[in-house]
Amino acid sequence: MCGIVGAIAKHDIVPVLLEGLSKLEYRGYDSAGLVVANGSLARLRTTARVAELGKLVDAQKTQGLAGIAHTRWATHGAPCERNAHPHLSGDERKIAVVHNGIIENHEAIRQRLQAEGFEFFSDTDTEVIAHLISCHLRTTHDLLEAVCLSIAELRGAYAIAVVEESRPEHIVVARNGAPLLLGLGADGNYVASDASALVQVTRRMIYLEEGDVAELYRDNYRIFNCLENPLGKEVSRVVQESNLTRDAVELGPYAHFMQKEIFEQPIAVANTLEMVLNAHSITPQLFGSEAEEVFRQTRGILILACGTSYHAGLVAKYWLEAMAGLPCSVEIASEYRYRMPIADPNTLVVGISQSGETADTLAAINYAKSLGHQYSLAICNVPESALIRQTNLRFLTRAGPEIGVASTKAFTTQLASLMLLTITLAKLRHKFTDEVEQKMIAALRHLPTAIKLALQIEPQVMAWAGHFFQKRHALFLGRGVHYPIALEGALKLKEISYIHAEAYAAGELKHGPLALVDNEMPVIAIAPNDALLEKLKSNLQEVRARGGELYVFADADSHIQESEGVHIIRLAEHAGMLSPILHTIPLQLLAYHVALQKGTDVDKPRNLAKAVTVE
Known part of the structure; x- marks a missing residue:
């Protein structure tokens, strides 16, 4: 979950490193550091942000x-300067290493290296990598070979970059289980965890x-595979032209990336649905050339994901x-991978x-495959x-870069994609007529406009935020397909405002959570005009009878006064099966404006990072 950027060029690369880090700060912001090889290894580290x-x-x-x-998200060792990267090793500290991931066997390697005379200055697993490479350098005298020998001993996930004081004309990098890419420039070459860090210098x-x-x-590169x-x-690896632009990772007129990404949802959803918005039908080929054959054999769905996904x-x-x-089961990936489920081919x-x-999701997918x-x-x-x-199959959500740690447009585009999957499978199973399919396509065409309309309630949500920001707890309620939206709303409020929030299926209120309700516990309810509305109204009366303060997001025709x-x-008006997407919008806005009122760091909430590449 950390961010790596490296550069070797014919010009001063420090500005490139700093700008790259600023783009990667969403991956971790417990500390930041850099080292340059310029006759010696000059290292700077801080527990503050990249700007410092x-x-x-x-x-x-x-x-x-x-x-x-x-830029670091702390795993092993507290967020302090001695644990900040880069880590140094060797006689007179001749090499420097940065690392993203977790080394599972670091303790055993640490004990061995200590016995060989290496002194450790941090609590991190990363320092093990630095000393291990330095140890191999004593015999190989070649950094590339020393890195290859070292990673053969590592267990876990890693992306690393290494520089050497005595040979500043090259950088060696490696990846296993954590993302890493090369950037090829006209006057130098680069490495980063994410393309957003390099669009300033190259798109290759x-x-x-x-x-x-x-x-x-500076002017060439070599790639080896050590599996x-x-x-x-x-x-040889394919050189790709990234379609990411600098504007896509800039704030523009917005105060925060989260705000920008909330308001980008109409275009993000439109881009995700582009292939069907002008089509007369939805085809399995949206998901890959083999999709129709696979879907016809499908007898059930298993969804593996974490958090908002x-x-x-x-x-x-x-x-x-x-x-x-x-039949569909949904599993938290980090739990699924450690139990013995029954697999159906x-x-x-x-x-x-x-x-x-x-x-966790990658490991869960591999585990599911191993089960059959x-x-x-x-x-x-x-x-x-x-x-x-x-x-085997894939669908790209086309949300564009999402920098804010609290996911917004990724969620709504995932929902749009999952609706396409649902319609495709329903059509192949002859569950609805051509007329129903046309109505669903029309509803999807209207969805970006409907999201724009939902965003117009922001001034009203801002007024509500003034009532929330001093609260310590909040309860979210939903029924049926809107219960997961209540879960998502509670997660958003927790993530960025640090207000403790829980979500319940409204029918469960009387089975325990009602004990929490008093005049200090705001209760947020999602009240679409669907088949469960009357049941929800009864649940809301239970809240009012106990002195609870209700904040209700309702459809125009929900008849709640x-x-x-x-x-x-x-x-x-009620958006039918697409209603969960629209009711997500006000909950995102509420979390955002409550966090603003509290003065928290909206885009970089404490203890969290964006890309969770560790277990």
């Missing part, structure tokens, strides 16, 4: 033609594969069972991840991700 690292660079006039940098990218080790020079041969076999899967369960008539495994690098599941589908926002490469202790914001 920039001040240290200016104060010390740090420059160099080769260097690596890192090489996405390294599992077991790849690369050696970068079968510890010393590596030279390989898990909530998207819970919504899809309602859709798939109601519309396509297929005719069950389609669907992995959902914004980044496509979520470690034959077919898998990725729903993902990143075309070059590990998840996309790991599955404002009264003392009952506050209502009305959305457009």
Whole structure:
């Protein structure tokens, strides 16, 4: 979950490192650091943000033609300067290493290296890598070979970059289980965890594969794969032209990336649905050339995901069972991978991840395959991700870069994608007529406009935020397909405002949670005009009878009236099966504006990071 950026060029690369880190700060912001090889290894580290690292660079006039940098999300060791990357090793500290991931066997390696005389200065697993490479350098005298020998001993996930004081003309990098890509520039070569860090200098990218080790020079590079041969076999990887632009990762007129991404949802959903908005029918080929054959054999769905993506899967369960008539189970990926489920070869495994690098989801997909599941589908926002490469079928959400840690447009585009999957499977199973399909396509065409209308309630939500920001707890209620939306709303409020929030199926209120309700516990309810509305109204009366303050997001025709202790914001008319997507919008806005009132860091909430590439 950390961010890596490195550069070797004919000009001072420190500005490139700093700008790259600023784009990767969403991956971790417990500390930041860089090292440049310029006759010696000059290292700067701070437990503050990247901007503070920039001040240290200016104060010390740090420059160099080769260097690596890192922004950290702490795993091993507290967020303090001695645990910040880069880590140094060797006689007179001759090499520097930055690392993303977790080394599972670091304790055993640490004990061995300590016995050989290496002194450790941090609590991190990363320092083990630095000393291990330094140990191998004593005999090989070649950094590339020392890295290859070292990674053969590592167990776990990693992306690393290494520079050497005595040979500043090259950088060596490696990946296994954590993302890493090369950027090829006109006057230098680069490496980063994410393309957003490099669009400032190049759009020509090489996405390294599992077991790849690369050696970068200013004007060339070599890539080796070490999966079968510890010393590596030279390989060729495709150079891709990234379609990411600098504007896509800039704030523009917005105060925060989360705000920007909330308001980008109409275009993000439109882009995701582009292939069907002008079509007369929805075809399985949207999901890959083999999709129709796979879908015809599908007898059930297993969705594996984490966090917000898990909530998207819970919504899809309602859709798939109601519309396509297929049994669907939704599993938290980190739990699924450690139990013994019953596998059905005719069950389609669907992995959902914004980044496509979520470690638990990737491991769960592989585990499902090992149990006998034959077919898998990725729903993902990143075309070059590990998840996309790991599955038979795939669908790209086309949300564009999502920088804010609290997911917004990734969620709504995932829901749009899952609705396409539902319609496709329902159609193949003859669950509805051509006329119903046309109505669904028309509803999808209208969806971006409907989201724009939902965003117009922002001023009303801002007023509500003034009542919330001093509260310590909140309760979210929903029924049926909107219960997962209540879960997502509670998660958003927790993530960025640090208010403790829980979500319940409203019918469960009387089975325990009602004990929490008093005049200090705001209760947020989702009240669409659907078949469960009257049941929900009864649940809301239970809240009012106990003195609870109700904040209700209702459809225009839900016939719930404002009264003392009952506050209502009305959305457009009921959107049918697409209603969960629209009712997500006000909950995102509420979390955002409550966090603003509290003065928390909206885009970088404490203890969290965006791409969860560790277990």
